[in-house]
Amino acid sequence: MAEVKLYGFWPSPFSHRIIWALKLKGVEYEYIEEDLSNKSESLLKYNPVYKKTPVLVHGDKPIAESLVILEYIEETWPENPLLPKDPYERAMARFWIQYGVDTVAALRAFYHGSGEELEKAAKELLEGLKILEEQGLGDKKFFGGESMNLVDISYGALGYWLAAVEEAKGVKVLEPSTLPRLHAWAKNLDELPVVKENIPASDKMMAYLTAAMNRLAKN
Amino acid sequence: MDNDQVTLLGFWASPVAMRVRIALAEKGVRFEYKEQSMRNKSALLLEMNPVHKKIPVLIHNGKPICESLVIVQYIDEMWNQSPLLPSDPYERARSMFWADFVDQKIYDMKRKMMWTARGEEQEAAKKDFIDCLKLLEVELGAKPYFGGETLGYVDVALVPFYCWFHAYETIANFSIEAKCPKLIGWCKRCMQKESVSKSLAGPHKMYNYEEDTSAFRASTMLLV
Numbered sequence: 001m002a003e004v005k006l007y008g009f010w011p012s013p014f015s016h017r018i019i020w021a022l023k024l025k026g027v028e029y030e031y032i033e034e035d036l037s038n039k040s041e042s043l044l045k046y047n048p049v050y051k052k053t054p055v056l057v058h059g060d061k062p063i064a065e066s067l068v069i070l071e072y073i074e075e076t077w078p079e080n081p082l083l084p085k086d087p088y089e090r091a092m093a094r095f096w097i098q099y100g101v102d103t104v105a106a107l108r109a110f111y112h113g114s115g116e117e118l119e120k121a122a123k124e125l126l127e128g129l130k131i132l133e134e135q136g137l138g139d140k141k142f143f144g145g146e147s148m149n150l151v152d153i154s155y156g157a158l159g160y161w162l163a164a165v166e167e168a169k170g171v172k173v174l175e176p177s178t179l180p181r182l183h184a185w186a187k188n189l190d191e192l193p194v195v196k197e198n199i200p201a202s203d204k205m206m207a208y209l210t211a212a213m214n215r216l217a218k219n
Numbered sequence: 220m221d222n223d224q225v226t227l228l229g230f231w232a233s234p235v236a237m238r239v240r241i242a243l244a245e246k247g248v249r250f251e252y253k254e255q256s257m258r259n260k261s262a263l264l265l266e267m268n269p270v271h272k273k274i275p276v277l278i279h280n281g282k283p284i285c286e287s288l289v290i291v292q293y294i295d296e297m298w299n300q301s302p303l304l305p306s307d308p309y310e311r312a313r314s315m316f317w318a319d320f321v322d323q324k325i326y327d328m329k330r331k332m333m334w335t336a337r338g339e340e341q342e343a344a345k346k347d348f349i350d351c352l353k354l355l356e357v358e359l360g361a362k363p364y365f366g367g368e369t370l371g372y373v374d375v376a377l378v379p380f381y382c383w384f385h386a387y388e389t390i391a392n393f394s395i396e397a398k399c400p401k402l403i404g405w406c407k408r409c410m411q412k413e414s415v416s417k418s419l420a421g422p423h424k425m426y427n428y429e430e431d432t433s434a435f436r437a438s439t440m441l442l443v
Contacts, residue, residue: 049320049354058309061309063309063312063313063316064316065315065316065319067319068312068315068316068319069312071311071312071315072308072309072311072312075308075311076308087293087296087297088279088282088284088293090293090296091284091289091290091292091293092284094286094289094292095284095285095286095289098286098288098289099270131270135269135270
């Protein structure tokens, strides 16, 4: 079996997504930490278009963009399937994964915002998450049903990461009073061993986010 | 598959709706096309795409599928003839990467090139656009299509934007062919296929549409 390498960035939920998928599939891999302020020759070689993490390298073949990597992992290691078998159900799963791209944009605005902009971003994020809760998650425990799948993986940042940003900003969006089912989903996801054991410690995460936000505020 | 009921809700000027038309035509799937109004959305559209209220929407035996690339993947899985995605997982990932690149980079640029203020911002947007097309030219390489010998997923994702090129060039005052002759060569090669030529709108019609709607768009931020 060819070697698997993951070039990642420890605080980034995009990298965490890949780690969870590889662990769920039982794939052995080498993790290489990237310093994004000083990108390695390898990263620039393997992802010349975006120069970002995560990048998966399987043998000598690089794959970039986390959602593309997730689909690749799903197809290459079919045991413990993370997408439905039925083509229609699979299309619905991919629709919700795609909806997450809008969610990421809203999360970014929330992360970057302050004052009035932060209020506006929080409101827009809440509206977007209401649709996700009502029409995407519904009454299910996970998007994948009884267990997590690629859709849950793609929304992972809504748990531990959003909680840390909310604390740093002093503004809450994902609460039991506003988004009861999604809040419960996030708690359940964070409790799963594959997630719990493969995210940064919350104090380390907080320190990083606070410092990053201060840097942003100065610029 | 004779009893299949396939309906496409689209808008004539939308490149992402054209993607679905090309995919269905490549597979020889018979479908009913229902033109949608963007300003006055039908009850059917709102029912079939309650989340985004946008086209394209494919309705297959009563069940809706939304998001153009999700629809194209679904079509590829449901109808096996003329496969659009390769079977090898790495080559599939490569196709998905470049189709996503089109969505991330090309789709958005139109707005910046045509609808933003003139001057420096527009020049920067034009340069960005050409740089992205040049990256696509490198990916195409010596192949006749991104899919190799036949039309593939990336071809379907990208070629609809060709009918917008005349509008971009006229409004933003530049020549795409001068900078990216190889890409234009590929566009023309695709246009020789009926599945593409019958699915794309005419470039002059697109230019007129752009002019007609620019005022409306400025006031409402309508996104097509």
